[in-house]
Amino acid sequence: MTAAKGFVAYSLSQGAIEIIPGGRRLVSGRMSPYYFHSGFFNMGSSLWELGKACAAIAKDMHFDVIFGPPAKGIPIAVATAMMLHHEHGINVGHAFNREKEKDHGDEGLIVGFPLKGKRICLIDNVISTGKTFNTVADLIAKEGGVLSSAIVVFDRQERVTDEKGSASAIRAFEDAHKIPVRAAATLADLIAVLEERIPGLESPEARDLAQKGILDLILEYKAKYGA
Numbered sequence: 001m002t003a004a005k006g007f008v009a010y011s012l013s014q015g016a017i018e019i020i021p022g023g024r025r026l027v028s029g030r031m032s033p034y035y036f037h038s039g040f041f042n043m044g045s046s047l048w049e050l051g052k053a054c055a056a057i058a059k060d061m062h063f064d065v066i067f068g069p070p071a072k073g074i075p076i077a078v079a080t081a082m083m084l085h086h087e088h089g090i091n092v093g094h095a096f097n098r099e100k101e102k103d104h105g106d107e108g109l110i111v112g113f114p115l116k117g118k119r120i121c122l123i124d125n126v127i128s129t130g131k132t133f134n135t136v137a138d139l140i141a142k143e144g145g146v147l148s149s150a151i152v153v154f155d156r157q158e159r160v161t162d163e164k165g166s167a168s169a170i171r172a173f174e175d176a177h178k179i180p181v182r183a184a185a186t187l188a189d190l191i192a193v194l195e196e197r198i199p200g201l202e203s204p205e206a207r208d209l210a211q212k213g214i215l216d217l218i219l220e221y222k223a224k225y226g227a
């Protein structure tokens with residue numbers, strides 16, 4: 001089993017990847033038969049696994065500061081920075097932005113390691129339309145940082161628009177900013193896990209999902225919206 005599929009299997013076991021036969025509406029307006037919840041990595045043990053999965057990707061991406069936008073990106077950035085040091089001996093700064101600039105005490109918008117003159121890796125749970133990533137990229141540039149790479153925990157591998165042949169949100173962001181964007185796991189990994197029926201997923205709940213044809217629903221969704 002690859003590391004990415006192992007992370008998908010773990011995410012399923014934690015409810016961080018939720019299978020939804022009836023579908024759930026995304027920010028794009030699409031009804032998706034699955035949903036990625038990074039907020040379900042809410043214990044020390046699960047944050048450890050999340051950080052380890054992201055650090056395995058980040059270790060080969062050269063940067064000085066890992067930046068997680070609020071709200072879900074903040075714990076992901078912290079966990080990844082810690083695991084980079086623990087697992088790979090790589091010591092990087094971490095930072096995030098406040099929702100509103102603070103005008104007293106430790107004034108400013110940025111909390112954590114200063115960005116000026118540093119290579120920044122942006123990290124978040126998913127990228128849907130790219131709006132958040134582009135807003136944060138502008139903020140990093142305003143603070144004097146150099147955006148050098150980005151990581152998403154889960155890549156849905158779907159198009160930005162409904163037009164056939166249009167790029168994924170990740171590819172559009174890569175092209176716009178001329179940087180690499182990597183993912184700890186992807187929709188392809190989720191499909192592979194469901195196809196292989198990895199031991200540990202052979203629960204009554206998993207069999208029930210199989211009876212509902214969830215894999216077929218996900219493949220239909222991919223055929224309709226996949227990049």
